[in-house]
Amino acid sequence: MNLKERMRAEGQALGFTRIGFAAPGERPESRLLREWLRLGHAGEMDYLHRRRSERSDPGVLAPWVKSLVVAALPYTNSTPVPPGSARLSRYARGRDYHRVLRERLRTLGRIVEEAVPGARVRPVVDTGAILEKPWAAAAGLGWQGKHTLLIHPDAGSWFLLGEILTDVEIEPDRPALTDRCGACTRCLDACPTAAFPEPYVLDSRRCISYLTIEHKSAVPEGLRSLVGDWVFGCDICQEVCPWNSRPERGDPELEAAGDSPRMAELMEMSREEFNRRFAGTALRRTGWSRLLRNVAVALGNSGDSGAVPVLRKALAIPDPLIREHVSWALDRLLHSAAPAAPRSDPELKPQAGVNNRR
Helix, strand or coil: CCHHHHHHHHHHHHCCCEEEEECCCCCCCHHHHHHHHHCCCCCCCCHHHHCHHHHHCHHHHCCCCCEEEEEEEECCCCCCCCCCECEECHHHCCCCHHHHHHHHHHHHHHHHHHHCCCCCEEEECCCCCCCHHHHHHHCCCCEECCCCCEEECCCECCEEEEEEEECCCCCCCCCCCCCCCCCCCHHHHHCCCCCCCECCECCHHHCHHHHHHCCCCCCCHHHHCCCCCEEECCCHHHHCCHHHCCCCCCCHHHCCCCCCCEHHHHHCCCHHHHHHHCCCCHHHHCHHHHHHHHHHHHHHHCCCHHHHHHHHHHCCCCCHHHHHHHHHHHHHHHHCCCCCCCCCCCCCCCCCCCCCCC
């Protein structure tokens, strides 16, 4: 068994459903990243500007790199969310995927170190500066769909990506999967906020996932009613994709351990309680203030007058970001005649995206 075969076999045992190999160098998609940034589509994600050259070429991040190993870890979490519960993106309902991926990649990287004593190995998850989806496509793991996520015909887009950089030369795989989206535009048509100005291009500033996670300031008032009941992330463009009709079995560590938290309970949660309850989960990324901001918007869109007392109580929270959105939610529930937003079950180059999640 050669090194590639051994890594694929060991990777399967670690839960990675697919592993591909690619040679380093600047990806052609880097020019698309530059244009995407120039147009302001990154919103408040200033870190994407700061490390642009490293994202374009792993050799800038690690000058010694000679090969990239790209691995896919599936998640599913398709259990329906009960009314009144926080709607979280599927990847965020279990253990923090950053930790899960990093630990598995480190274990997988030891195979390289054992096969080649003295080899340099560096695991990278989406907090590192790598254009994950273009590299995964180069390694033959799928194609970037019109919703900008990587798609594999046997798994759809319900998987996370991680990489291993190494100074060991490993024969790269040939990208065998071409774009199979065809004329389908279901993902684009289903987006409530019209976050796709054109196929394969995502304007993060209008993306519900960005607005509920990365966006640090107030959610633009014109978009709040369109966020619906999403509290962390969004899966709409994936839920409607025909390639996602037969998802793989999700990794146990990424699956939900129990029911989704009730929004009324979250609205009454202190910062300390938030830190304790969501330690080791992806929700810690957004922080207490922004999570309650999101909960207030979701309650305002719920059409549930029973949320009024807990929102009135939340007006006493000494956080201007939370209070602004609580006030908006109360006004919407008490005075707006507009119906609540429905529950969200519903030739161009691909954007140089950073990760395979929403």
